[in-house]
Amino acid sequence: MVEKKYYAIGVDIGGTNMPSSLVDNTGKVVYAIEKKTLPEQGPEALVLRISESIKELLTYFKGTLKKETILGIGLGVPGLLDGKKGEIVTCPNLHGWKNVPIVNLVKQKIKLPVLMDNDANCAAIGEHWVGAGKGAKNSILLTLGSGVGGGIIIDNKIYRGSHGVAGELGHITIVAEGILCGCGNYGCLESYASANATAKRAKERLRNENVISTLREKDINQITAQDIFLHAESGDVFSSNILFESGKYLGVGIAVFANIFDPDVIIIGGGLSAAEKYLLPTAIDEADRRTFKHIMNKMKIKKAKLGNNSGMIGAAKLIFDK
């Protein structure tokens, strides 16, 4: 017997890029394309670009797939959302858009059901479905990118909180009197373990301390976390130490979530997780010092598996879950 296949389209709206794909009901990406987000052109232009992406995907499969097997469109959107209204309430990453009824705007262009969720929630859903969290009843995804985001899976479902905005996992205080964070709080995990925080710490040391590093060959103002990773890989001790430090703070965060959630697994994703060989051993060491033994002994700490695909796969899953 051949299992019947269904499909959904997942769109992951990032600050810069917008990958989208046709995903089947086993979580496989059948075909993917990518466009620029270009948020500075405004919501209408973005909706047009989303609908073009979707039409491209649909055209590609015209004749191969029956129309009725494509169940709908899931959107992963950065920022604060009102799920009931289908609105982007506010979104710093999309040029500060406010009160954009994105779901209805897309529905007007494409005659298919449209659902949306926060991009971090979509990534957590994706990793839980077919990634590093597969089979885990309770899991935490931490994404280390320009910020630190995340999602909480409880009892195999995404946890959204009482007002739809749970899971601000980068904004837990780990140093009460610490660094001022973009969110207005002091000492957030994000201010210590994100890619931006990692780069900022390196730049400050290079400016203010007499450290030796091959990073000095670059314009200090332009140094990114990726540079630091590449220089660490080339044997620069300063660079690897900077990454070890981020790993240490990541470990503090992991311990916080471990002691609260006693999860099956904590998954580390986002761009900076490419530097896992520096981050994860230090993070695991630090988490081990800080977590209850009976939790640490049973919990896994894993790198995310789906890379940049987690968001669109999770967005598509919104449709299959409906």
Place this chain on the structure above:
Amino acid sequence: MVEKKYYAIGVDIGGTNMPSSLVDNTGKVVYAIEKKTLPEQGPEALVLRISESIKELLTYFKGTLKKETILGIGLGVPGLLDGKKGEIVTCPNLHGWKNVPIVNLVKQKIKLPVLMDNDANCAAIGEHWVGAGKGAKNSILLTLGSGVGGGIIIDNKIYRGSHGVAGELGHITIVAEGILCGCGNYGCLESYASANATAKRAKERLRNENVISTLREKDINQITAQDIFLHAESGDVFSSNILFESGKYLGVGIAVFANIFDPDVIIIGGGLSAAEKYLLPTAIDEADRRTFKHIMNKMKIKKAKLGNNSGMIGAAKLIFDK
């Protein structure tokens, strides 16, 4: 039509005292008694005292209540439990008992179903059922006692984690390089906002700094959080400042849980919450500085309502939920 009433017995095994009561299916305590725990006498002696308590409760109602309306016995137990085996794995508050099959021991004495949960979970269940968390879908209870404990209610149910030990809410790191905690971690919320931490901070200042305080009339080594509260009430500025500081750290913790859980309510209980007039305004101020506005604006912060009864009421609820 008269609703039929059912009853369960809740026993809250504390390090010192062991209150127990007959609770009806509306959450009302019908009759309560209290015995000493005396853990130094060992598990068998405690089980005997538990069964004596239960027999006293049953005897009191002999003739009034039908035996079949009493559905079972719920135990609130401090320490690390193995719910499946019905065992106390380890418990520092009960003279370090290890691998005590408490559920079976009680069952052997009393022919009724017996269930158990962690004392902090029982308190959270009690507050959610008929206390400050009533009607809240998602809530967090923080108990400020000798330590900081807590429980997590998600979707109207206690959240126990993947291995039954979630909710170590006192052991989140809020100061990465902070005070060494009894758990082995550094900078735990418990080391800053518990009754013991509050007393310890006061004693250290009185010893090491030239502060003026009416607490100096006492033997410094014997000062408790309750003394500090009483002296604050009598106008001692040092004492009220110490409590304000604990409130500030409590606020840091509240913000962490708020940004993670986006709950309906965070409930503050435990002995130290008697000092709410010092703790809560400062805690709310601090949490407000650190929490996302859209969470803070909708979330409530409340004092626990059931006092010392929450544990036994929640323990009884285990039976009604079965």
